[in-house]
Amino acid sequence: MYPEYMRPSLEKVTQSRNKRFELEKSGKPVFPPMSAEERENVLRKFHPDYKPDARRKIRIGPNKGEELTTEVANMLESHARIKPGIFDLTKPDYETDILIIGGGGAGCAAAIIAMQKGAKSIISTKLRLGDANSMMSQGGMQAAVTEQDSPTLHYLDAIGGGHFDNKPELVHALTEDGPEVVKWLEDLGVVWDKLEDGSLQVLHGGGTSRKRMHSCRDYTGAIIMRTLMDEVRNHPDKITILEFMPVVELIMDQKAQCAGGVLYNLETEEYFTVKARATIIATGGYGRLHIRGFDTTNHYGATGDGLVIAYRAGAKLLFMDSVQYHPTGSVFPEQIAGFLITEKIRGAGGQPLNKHGELFVFPREPRDVESSAFIRECLDRKNGIATPSGRLGVWLDSPLIEMLQGEGYINKQFPAMHRQFIRYGIDITKEPMLVYPSLHYQNGGIEINEKCETNVPGLYVAGEASGGVHGRNRLMGNSVLDYNVFGRRAGKYATEYVKSAKLGVLSLDHITDYEAELKKAKIQTGLITPVLLPSYTPEDVRKRQLTAHYEGTLR
Amino acid sequence: MATQTTAKKKPVKQTEAKAAKKDTQKEMVTVFIMGKAHEVPADATIMGAIEYAGYQIKRGAGCREGFCGACATVYRMPGDYKIYTGLACTTIVEDGMWLSQLPAIPSQKPVYDINKLDPNVATFQRLYPEVFRCVSCNTCTKACPQDLEVMDYINAAMRGDIEAVMDLSFDCLSCGLCAIRCPAEIVQYNVGLLARRLYGKYLAKESKQLKKRIQEVKEHKFDKEFNELMKMKKEELKKKYYERDTE
Numbered sequence: 001m002y003p004e005y006m007r008p009s010l011e012k013v014t015q016s017r018n019k020r021f022e023l024e025k026s027g028k029p030v031f032p033p034m035s036a037e038e039r040e041n042v043l044r045k046f047h048p049d050y051k052p053d054a055r056r057k058i059r060i061g062p063n064k065g066e067e068l069t070t071e072v073a074n075m076l077e078s079h080a081r082i083k084p085g086i087f088d089l090t091k092p093d094y095e096t097d098i099l100i101i102g103g104g105g106a107g108c109a110a111a112i113i114a115m116q117k118g119a120k121s122i123i124s125t126k127l128r129l130g131d132a133n134s135m136m137s138q139g140g141m142q143a144a145v146t147e148q149d150s151p152t153l154h155y156l157d158a159i160g161g162g163h164f165d166n167k168p169e170l171v172h173a174l175t176e177d178g179p180e181v182v183k184w185l186e187d188l189g190v191v192w193d194k195l196e197d198g199s200l201q202v203l204h205g206g207g208t209s210r211k212r213m214h215s216c217r218d219y220t221g222a223i224i225m226r227t228l229m230d231e232v233r234n235h236p237d238k239i240t241i242l243e244f245m246p247v248v249e250l251i252m253d254q255k256a257q258c259a260g261g262v263l264y265n266l267e268t269e270e271y272f273t274v275k276a277r278a279t280i281i282a283t284g285g286y287g288r289l290h291i292r293g294f295d296t297t298n299h300y301g302a303t304g305d306g307l308v309i310a311y312r313a314g315a316k317l318l319f320m321d322s323v324q325y326h327p328t329g330s331v332f333p334e335q336i337a338g339f340l341i342t343e344k345i346r347g348a349g350g351q352p353l354n355k356h357g358e359l360f361v362f363p364r365e366p367r368d369v370e371s372s373a374f375i376r377e378c379l380d381r382k383n384g385i386a387t388p389s390g391r392l393g394v395w396l397d398s399p400l401i402e403m404l405q406g407e408g409y410i411n412k413q414f415p416a417m418h419r420q421f422i423r424y425g426i427d428i429t430k431e432p433m434l435v436y437p438s439l440h441y442q443n444g445g446i447e448i449n450e451k452c453e454t455n456v457p458g459l460y461v462a463g464e465a466s467g468g469v470h471g472r473n474r475l476m477g478n479s480v481l482d483y484n485v486f487g488r489r490a491g492k493y494a495t496e497y498v499k500s501a502k503l504g505v506l507s508l509d510h511i512t513d514y515e516a517e518l519k520k521a522k523i524q525t526g527l528i529t530p531v532l533l534p535s536y537t538p539e540d541v542r543k544r545q546l547t548a549h550y551e552g553t554l555r
Numbered sequence: 556m557a558t559q560t561t562a563k564k565k566p567v568k569q570t571e572a573k574a575a576k577k578d579t580q581k582e583m584v585t586v587f588i589m590g591k592a593h594e595v596p597a598d599a600t601i602m603g604a605i606e607y608a609g610y611q612i613k614r615g616a617g618c619r620e621g622f623c624g625a626c627a628t629v630y631r632m633p634g635d636y637k638i639y640t641g642l643a644c645t646t647i648v649e650d651g652m653w654l655s656q657l658p659a660i661p662s663q664k665p666v667y668d669i670n671k672l673d674p675n676v677a678t679f680q681r682l683y684p685e686v687f688r689c690v691s692c693n694t695c696t697k698a699c700p701q702d703l704e705v706m707d708y709i710n711a712a713m714r715g716d717i718e719a720v721m722d723l724s725f726d727c728l729s730c731g732l733c734a735i736r737c738p739a740e741i742v743q744y745n746v747g748l749l750a751r752r753l754y755g756k757y758l759a760k761e762s763k764q765l766k767k768r769i770q771e772v773k774e775h776k777f778d779k780e781f782n783e784l785m786k787m788k789k790e791e792l793k794k795k796y797y798e799r800d801t802e
Contacts, residue, residue, distance in 0.1 A: 036797055131617040131625060145768050148802060152780040159784075160796035168785040176777065179768040189669060189752025191721060191759060198760025209801045219726055222622050223751070226729065230748055234666050244613065266613050299618040300625075335600050335647065339620045415726050419701065420621060423645060533611065541609040 001425040012357030033362040046372040059521045078527035084508035092275035099276035101247045104132025106463030107282035108228035109487025115238040119495040126246035137221030139344030140213035142477035143178030149210035151175040161207040161366040162471020170469040173450045177485040203347035205476035207366035218416045250313045253504040258458035277501040278494040281306040285442035285464040288534040294439035295338025305530035306465040318467035319444025327370040329438020331393035343476040349404040353395040354383035368473040371437035393434040452490035462490035584650035601643035614658035624730030630654035640732045660731030662742045674757040676715025688739035695733035720750035
């Protein structure tokens with residue numbers, strides 16, 4: 001329930017609703033969309049990426065001298081968990097065709113395609129299979145299916161949303177494969193939202209010029225992810241799943257080809273080696289690094305592990321200076337601060353409003369622009385609503401959706417959102433939600449081409465861990481599509497590669513070299529990576545954990 | 556059944572009252588994490604309380620937003636014989652709560668080839684024969700943290716009504732609390748998953764538009780336009796982007 005002091009502002013939202021309903025019905029934009037200059041201006045002044053200390057130069061590695069997000073640069077300039085000398089790489093504990101690091105959407109899609117094309121794989125995953133941001137996507141997946149749409153319009157939307165920095169061949173792959181992915185998933189048993197005649201239900205997302213958001217109510221990721229996981233589990237002879245066993249370093253060979261990885265059993269604290277002729281990094285993003293102190297929509301294991309292990313092995317990163325903040329993270333109640341409120345809410349007609357109940361931005365600008373406008377409204381124009389704990393937010397008017405789409409629409413299309421709020425006595429069919437940008441997505445990542453290849457032979461990357469597809473800003477619904485398109489492609493091209501790949505003598509020399517580089521650059525740090533899990537232990541408890549530095553390597 | 560459904564958890568109002576007190580100052584409660592007493596903030600979720608107490612969770616946390624089902628938790632309240640169930644990430648602690656997370660739930664998942672299944676009751680009889688042991692006790696429904704009508708979808712599976720199973724189990728998180736409470740030893744969440752896959756693959760009406768679009772892509776209908784776009788200079792692309800019309 002909202003505290004009493006918010007009532008006057010909530011009243012204003014109710015009062016302006018009829019007028020805004022008429023505006024929406026008119027078919028014209030409810031607020032003028034921003035021009036190129038206006039977008040540029042609001043981003044420069046209010047997007048967190050543009051704060052003076054948001055980026056810094058990285059001093060070592062393949063991107064040396066480049067400005068990266070500060071927290072990312074800190075993570076990369078760190079020590080390895082392992083000492084290379086203690087591993088006997090002539091006797092690997094596991095051998096396989098393809099090592100897939102990460103058991104989310106991209107990893108599972110890659111394993112399924114590789115299996116169908118005749119390659120065996122091991123999926124190494126830090127938590128359980130499917131514990132990934134893929135599971136949490138709510139609103140949908142873009143794909144240009146309707147008569148009035150085309151893959152090239154999708155291309156234009158995606159590249160404009162990314163500020164024209166995206167790698168063209170990747171956007172081409174993304175948008176051209178879209179319709180095929182919808183079909184592939186349906187053939188695996190994904191239940192898409194459909195109309196009576198079987199045609200796919202489509203909605204708008206931020207920055208889309210056509211309605212092309214395909215959904216499974218607001219459990220889109222959960223439905224897709226569980227389908228992929230079930231399919232993976234139906235092939236135990238071809239796909240081995242190792243849960244709670246993250247890869248903590250890649251293994252190379254003396255020809256500088258990627259040759260597998262070192263596994264760490266989180267529970268028994270043992271290390272194992274995997275020899276593989278190709279390796280696919282599908283480790284997802286980094287929301288749990290809490291960049292600039294932001295709350296995050298991301299799952300527990302999203303700590304950017306793939307970035308650092310690939311970087312030590314010499315893989316180049318792209319667009320790692322850009323962070324995506326989802327405009328509508330929840331800010332009230334406190335217990336769900338940072339939680340994702342799907343963009344599908346705005347796709348269905350939900351509007352962001354300030355404390356006076358007024359529209360202040362077109363509801364569906366690309367995410368970075370929309371987020372910056374929210375921050376401007378709260379911090380600069382002082383039109384935000386303060387929560388009891390001092391957070392600021394703007395209203396996201398959901399009751400309007402019921403007026404536009406008919407009563408019962410929210411319960412049918414947004415069961416997860418309804419459930420999330422009714423627990424706290426807020427009925428989103430009757431009252432708006434309070435929102436503020438939340439750390440959501442790693443726009444950049446390890447640079448790939450349309451075959452998911454990196455500059456390191458034998459190393460492939462797919463999904464959020466990769467860089468180039470989305471430029472410096474991803475549109476809604478393009479990440480679900482991304483992990484499917486590029487997960488499939490990674491599985492395909494890695495399988496083709498392993499047919500002729502020959503490995504030399506295995507080596508972990510790149511770890512030793514990286515340590516030397518740290519030393520040469522005079523970098524002093526106590527940080528050991530990959531991070532693996534964030535810590536939410538209170539400070540006073542940490543102080544009493546006197547032996548944490550050697551008791552349990554997680555701490 | 557309606558009364559049983561509402562009786563399955565502590566009334567929501569109590570947690571609301573607790574959450575509201577945050578407005579004034581930090582109030583603490585005592586919870587027993589696997590039997591050990593800890594003082595934690597009264598407005599904390601169970602997951603927040605476990606971490607506040609100093610535990611580094613390995614098993615028992617996933618998405619932390621109610622989508623993944625990693626944090627199934629059982630608890631009892633003082634002087635109350637009932638076993639309550641919830642997700643640690645979305646359930647608020649209460650004073651005196653005695654709780655334990657379930658790190659994993661053993662479950663049956665037969666291996667099958669989805670391409671060779673028939674969307675009918677015989678498939679359930681073959682893959683999940685235990686479904687037919689259901690005694691309609693409704694314990695699964697009472698245990699569901701999503702408030703799904705679990706027993707109803709198991710009954711629908713017994714009738715071979717795949718659409719109903721799909722619809723009723725759609726929001727299932729596979730947390731496993733139904734399965735661990737079921738006296739007939741059914742793994743309800745896997746039954747739901749099978750039904751959804753059967754529905755999506757065999758029973759959902761085909762989209763003609765989708766079929767046509769895939770054919771168009773195959774016939775290289777968009778190649779020329781793609782080539783032009785991919786070669787365009789940034790300024791040209793920018794102009795085209797800002798001039799595009801919106802549906």
